[in-house]
Amino acid sequence: MNRCYLTARGMTVGYDGVPLIRDIALEIERGEIVALIGPNGSGKSTILKSLARQLRLLGGQVFVDGEELQRLSGGNLARKMAVMLTDRTKPELMTCRDVAAVGRYPYTGRLGLLTDADEAKVDAALAAVQALELRDRDFNAISDGQRQRVLLARAICQEPEIIVLDEPTSYLDIRHKIQLLSILRDMARQGITVILSLHEIDLARKLADRIICVKGDTIARCGAPEEIFDEAAIRELYDLDEGAFDPMFGSVELPRPMGAPRTFVLSACGTGAPVYRALQRSGEPFAAGILYENDVDCRLARRLAAEVVTERPFMPVSDAAFERALALMRGCERIIDAGVEIGETNARMAELIELARQLPGYNTLLN
Amino acid sequence: MENRHSMPDARGCRWHYGLVFAALIAALLAVAVLNVATGSVSIPAGRVIRALLGGEGESAEAGIIWKIRLPRALMAALLGGALALSGFLLQTFFANPIAGPFVLGISSGAKLAVALTLVFALRGAGAASSGALIAAAFAGSLLAVGFILLLSRKLKHAATLLVAGIMIGYICSAATEFIVTFADDADIVNLHGWSQGSFSGMSWPGVGAAALAVGIAAAGAFMLSKPIGAYQLGETYARSLGVNIRAFRAALILLASALAATVTAFAGPVSFVGIAVPYLIKRMLNTSKPLAVIPASFLGGAVFCMACDWIARTAFAPTELNISTVTSVFGAPVVIAMMLRRRERP
Known part of the structure; x- marks a missing residue:
């Protein structure tokens, strides 16, 4: 049997007991990259936070590697799943290395002391995101793009089987966007499942194995990028004018000047x-x-x-x-x-x- | 290559931490000797040591040391450490470096409860028992904390929360003053001296009780080092790493309250130690790693309070200053400097 790594059945998510998106069904395989796209406020973050157990499910079930999400202990979940959400973190007097090392938390002892093996893994994770040279810098003194990379290193340190990222490319310039998404692609090749939300639909198309369109109170569409990215569907998802989006390259155009040609x-x-x-x-x-x-x-x-x-x-x-x-x-x-x-x-x-x-x-x- | 780089770094850090701890312990010993040796009667260090080694002898000097100065110095050290630690825990809880037991009204809540106990419950009971005072202070501080937590659900801004805490402090102080107005003369004398904050008149049983309460709470705080480290990255990350946020936050606030309450029960409200000391310690260590900051803050608070108590006792001898007068003079500028530094860095 081809068992999926993450399965959601009838999942209903929302805040404070008020459902926002109902009846979500997901079947995500190991090593797959799944991108959530959809307009601002459509509930992408809510879905991701619920999958990461930051929000309580309002209905339905989620299974991670065959085990029900709600029943997993905090430690067990932490060894399976790493997250990188949009909350901006401003730790006081922590070096980038300290921040990344927090990812070793589920593996350390009562006092959280790092062994030499832990230290090596932290350095390896920093190297994987090309942030080794930032190691001893203050986390608050580096750029947004560098911070994002260090936070990703933190997630890698956690040695997760699945990583949940909410808009990881925000604040990043184009070069760092490409770099970050390439790292995710590499992680997926090593069998790590990646679920992320993206604003850049062009990048979603190029990165993801599967696209989930979130709009209204349900998941509008779900499928391979080739199925999802037809012009009409994207226009409808984002309420765009005709011609604004090119499905072939994922490029976006401002509205055309109207009237008789001059x-x-x-x-x-x-x-x-x-x-x-x-x-x-x-x-x-x-x-x-x-x-x-x-x-x-x-x-x-x-x-x-x-x-x-x-x-x-x-x-x-x-x-x-x-x-x-x-x-x-x-x-x-x-x-x-x-x-x-x-x-x-x-x-x-x-x-x-x-x-x-x-x-x-x-x-x-x-x- | 990587290893060659990382090892000296880690070792360098450890050296640095070791140096800071050595300096703190040296300062602690120096201030302790200063406290025990000087005062209205100066006792040379040699005779101090002899008196300490010889136990409670017959001489007047041994009596001064064993009955007055030593318990007072120990109490100042214990309670100073407790205050600094309480401040660090509250700063972690509220993710705000300005949080502290005095600022958030926790000390004032404890003070009100102790005043009520002194005036009503223990009337005629002679000397107030330290257990009852600790219990009352703990109840008062928990009430103040509970109120702040209720407000924190509505007030998301840390600044407004701090203002709310200051208001709670004023309300509790006003209520305490009200009680004082209608209390007996004897109680007033008792209460007035206490509510100004002072380490004077400490007894050995008191030191024992404080050591027990502070020891348990401090050990508890130290055992929370690991989740505190994760929590410093924010609630979301801590939860995703397997920290039980609700239990962790409850433990933080209970420990912080217990520490602040113990201090208030024995010495009255003492200001600024909880904010200034953790700040200075973090700068000295150049890290906020709780595993290092918790014990160092405790030592730093002990040094700070013993030094302040020595100044309170000797600066205008034979008149004694309130301990808060001295801690404010030294602590408030640190807090102002801290806020200015934070301004500079966006």
Whole structure:
């Protein structure tokens, strides 16, 4: 039988006896990375705190490695599960090493004295998060990103089988986000189960084996990233406008300028992207074309442009597309030529650009 | 490589701790000798030692040492240590370095209960028995603590909680004054001297009772070192490491109250020791590890209170100062310096 490491059945969570999310069912396997995504205040933290037994379950059961969570002794749970929650901790006069060493708590004796083996494990954990050089620094005197790494080292010291993290990437710059998530990936490869909440849906997609969408009073969806990350579902989860989220790359765009296009952008193969963004920032509605559907410019133009003239990949430019682009250009006050590479299939683009040159609003970005 | 780095560090720390402890013990001995040797009658150190070794001899000097100065010095040491430890436990509990038995009104609560006992329950019973006084002080301090804990559910801000504690202190003091107003003259004399705080007039049975109460509570606190260390990272982490938070917090507050209550029962309210000493000790040790800070705070509190008592006794001899007058003069600047330092560092 393929037994799951963590199972939740009919789990209801909330604060002070008031249920927030009901009837949660989870089956998480050993070494799996599960990411909770969803809008602020949707209850991701509440679920994580309940799984970490920081909050009492309001209903249902949770099993960790076959044992019921509520019945595990504090010490036994501590040897299985480590947590890293959002509570900011400001210990007085503790070095990073002291903080990490607290993770050895479930393994030390009555007075909490560390053996040489414990000391070695603390150093190894600090090394694993590349924080060994911070060892003797005051925990309060380091940056947020470094603190987060030291807290992760603390969790690693605990030698857990499962680690629960609530928004571990908050406060981190992009490099440290990548570093932290890579460490989690490594831990998962060693068989440690990882459950975390993430605000960055792009990272969730890239990191997690399974995604859980939390919204309203229940778990909206649950599945592999490929199933979850379709554009409509993410838009609905976060109440986003159309075009705001690109499921392919997980990138997020600000709303497009609305209205009839006043500028036409001629581009290909990425030359248009910076122009689109500049126009979007100044709030100017624009049209773009003629773009092949497999062009990166096309992907972005569909999110930002008021209108896009497209052509199927690897096909010659059709009359319909040509006429449409020409009509749009004539209606615009300004035409920006961001540079178009001309090849065999898109030869007619040269013709279109030649016509554009004769229009009064023509500008070129090419020298 | 890693080991080569870590070992000198750990050993360096131990050296440092050892040095601090040695200094504290040396200071303790020095202050103890000072306390026993000096006063209205000065006794040279050589004769002090002879009197101590010779037991309670016939000489007047031996009498002064054994009947007056030694119990007083021991009591100052014990109660000073208890105050400092109580302060450290309360600071851990409230995660706030300004918390202390005096500031939070715990000493005042104990004082009120002791006043009630002295005036009503023990009227005509002659000398108040120390057991009854400890019990009354403990009840009073627990009431004050209970009230603060009730408020702490509503007041999440540590600062407002401290203000609430100070208010409780004032209310208890007002009630004590009220009782004093309507008490008999004899009781007033008794109570007035006591409520100002003083280590004078300590007896050996009193020292024994205090040693027992403080010894048990201090040993209990030391045994809590491990969970205190985890709790310093915050409640969440402590719980996730297997600390039973409810039992742990109850133990902390009971021990802190018992220590503060014992001090108040024997010496009246003594201010600032509970805040200033743990702060200074943590700076000296350069750590907040409870395993080192708990015994060091106890020693530090003993040194601090013995020194303050010596000043109270000798500075304006033959007039004696209140012990709180002296502890405030030395303790309050430390607390102010501490707050200024915290300001500097965000």
